[in-house]
Amino acid sequence: MAHIHLGEGSFPLWALVLWTLLGVGLISAVVYRVRKGGIKTHQIALAGIGAAASFAIFQLNIPVWGGIHMNLTGLVGILAGPLLGALIALVVNIFSAALGHGAVGLLGANTLVNASEAIVAYYAFKTLMGMDWDVFPASASAATLGLSAGAFLMGAIIVISGVNGSALPRGDLTVAVAGLVGLNLGVAVIEGLLTGFIVQFLASVRPDLVGLTDRDTREETTGVTA
Structure with a gap:
């Protein structure tokens, strides 16, 4: 959701180098983890769908205060996981920059922002579900937390860097x-609620897509039988 809408040359050179190196470091760590641990087949399909949906809605810009929009990174993180979520953030930002939506020089900074949204949303969702929250409040809260983290990180990057x-x-x-x-x-609150409805629907028809199979099995095995 958060995105730095500044033109080329807006950040000083040291800031461009810093955020680019951090972005490269994050993506390198993600690729290493993916190559080492592998990914499940259904996650690849979800990643493709998530990337397409995220890119499409990412282009719908609300012209307020430099531009705000939704990008479904919280949903992507919950469904595809933190590793693929970070890679999707990179891909979406690359294609968006190619269309003039965001500066190429800010790819590192924007990837950090959007990847953080997916990563925080994923772990928040897993934590809340582990605390036996229902699907809707867990997914809505997790997405809102992830998107809020991205918004704060975006603000911090701009303030730390300054604007030429x-x-x-x-x-x-x-x-x-x-x-x-x-x-x-x-x-973030609006997108969080939307994410909650989507995840709740998916959980009702395909609980395995949101990682609820193990939870359902545990509830069945711990139930009281006559």
């Missing part, structure tokens, strides 16, 4: 970015 050519002092820039983060937090 901006006449705003760092304090005023922080206030302006805080407003943008606030808008993204509002959208």
